[in-house]
Amino acid sequence: MSERGTYHKGDTVTEESDYVCVPCGFKKHYQPGEIFTECTSCLSGTEDGHEDYVEGLELWEKFQPTAKE
Numbered sequence: 001m002s003e004r005g006t007y008h009k010g011d012t013v014t015e016e017s018d019y020v021c022v023p024c025g026f027k028k029h030y031q032p033g034e035i036f037t038e039c040t041s042c043l044s045g046t047e048d049g050h051e052d053y054v055e056g057l058e059l060w061e062k063f064q065p066t067a068k069e
């Protein structure tokens, strides 16, 4: 876990939130106890996805709402 709040495929979700696929921006909701998977949109985390984002690299970033009222 880094300061930027990014997670690897296979990491366990510790906080319920929306998470964003770093390479493509696809957003997915995870709940605690779930496991971060490959991105179903751009296939990052698999051999068919971005070669820079294969398994083991940071893939999911916690979604940070910018406009909070």
Ligand SMILES: [Zn+2]
Binding pocket: 021, 022, 023, 024, 025, 026, 039, 040, 041, 042, 043, 044
């Ligand atoms: Zn993606």
